[in-house]
Amino acid sequence: MTTNIVIPERLAAALRYASFDGENECGAWALLSKSQISCDPWSRKPREKLILRHLRPLGPHDIDSASPVHLTVRTAAFMHVLKEAAQQDLMPGFLHGHPSGYDGFSDTDDQNERALLQAAKNRVGSTAHLVSLLCLPDGPIRARLWRGHNEVVSCPVTVSGKAVERFDHTPKSIDKTLDRQSRVFGETFNQVLRSLRVLVVGAGGTGSPLTIMLARAGVKHLVTIDPDTIEDTNLHRLHGVGAPAIGAAKSLALAGHIRSLGLGTHIVGVHGNIIDPQHRDLLKSADIVFCATDDHAGRMLLNRFAYFYDTPVIDLGLAISKDGPRRVRDMTGRVSLLYPGAPCLLCRNIVDPRRAREEELKRRDPENYGRQVQEGYIIGGGDPEPAFIAMTTSVACMALEEFTQMLSGYRGDSGNVRQRLRRFQIPEDRISGGNPNPDCPLCAQSDDWGVGDTTPFLDRVA
Ligand SMILES: [Zn+2]
Ligand SMILES: [Zn+2]
Structure with missing residues (x-):
């Protein structure tokens, strides 16, 4: 089974700080939450993600000996980490830095980590595993998972948040067909696109151009x-x-079109609603999710998912209101980025919980829904929303631009925005951030950020 490590971007600075302090090697204990994927949509095999949740920097009592080229920790000091891991159902881990820049795990690292694994097995039993993270001064983060004393596998690492980075050891082959693109954003950008798993929810006016552009990119x-x-x-x-x-089916037709382009895209089309429990693996398998659906129930789910699983969600929307048959009052395209640290869609007043409940009722119990519409409890149906291809496609482009910024930073460090609005009738682009509602349990409090698997899923009572 493959294991991917997710480092929330909000912890990346603390991770570097703990890895490098003075000339000797140093590090931290780590605790990671779990996300079990029973069937990966591409490989059809089980997979797991481990999300870094806590770092506990090493103190003098944790270190046995250290030099610029080695670090040995005291196994006894690891016991309180194992206790905390057991209490919170987290995976224990060990992080250290190589100030020398040596890109690999040393013999000392092997010995050290085997001793920690043994301590974990002594306490928890033979199923105990240990995550090992290695930080290099120029940026890369390496990870491996110890399952047994002679069973260790390297794990791809994704740094995930308002910026996304990817570190893995898969062979880097240069795709010459993407040459013009690498001339804009660099070859690393192409490599990251190649390795990321992307879910697009919605294959309509915004979802179809977006998915095709992602495949072409x-x-x-x-x-x-x-x-x-x-x-x-x-x-x-x-x-x-x-x-x-x-x-x-929209999704199957779109997937068929993308296959016909011959770009080597492994695309899976699913005719279904992301809200249904059988599609949870699609969410959990993704490194990034685009929400190009216009229903509120799906948005509510993705809104929580972004925080619980530390997986960025890019939400797309287009709203058109009219003053008369030909006169547009407002026509606004919107792209909102959701990640722990940014306000959620409820705090931005983008998603309507009442409409989400009505949509859920319509889906689960259409008879009861029809009755409630007739009795005037629900304002159901109505005319279809107005839409035009220039605007729906434009919103897809805006979303791809923000995704590109997250991966390449082409606008510079201050170029990441939480929300972009394009007001077509003015015409004008605006950036808005908004703030969490101080009472919001999802985005104003960090208790659930990166918590991973919970029962029920996303702590939602259906
Ligand atoms: Zn080392
Ligand atoms: Zn909120």
């Missing part, structure tokens, strides 16, 4: 999910499909 692992089928009234704004596809 070099994302190799994509999932598209949508519960709808193609209607003749969709063709004016869908990308990649035509009249022969009317009646087909």
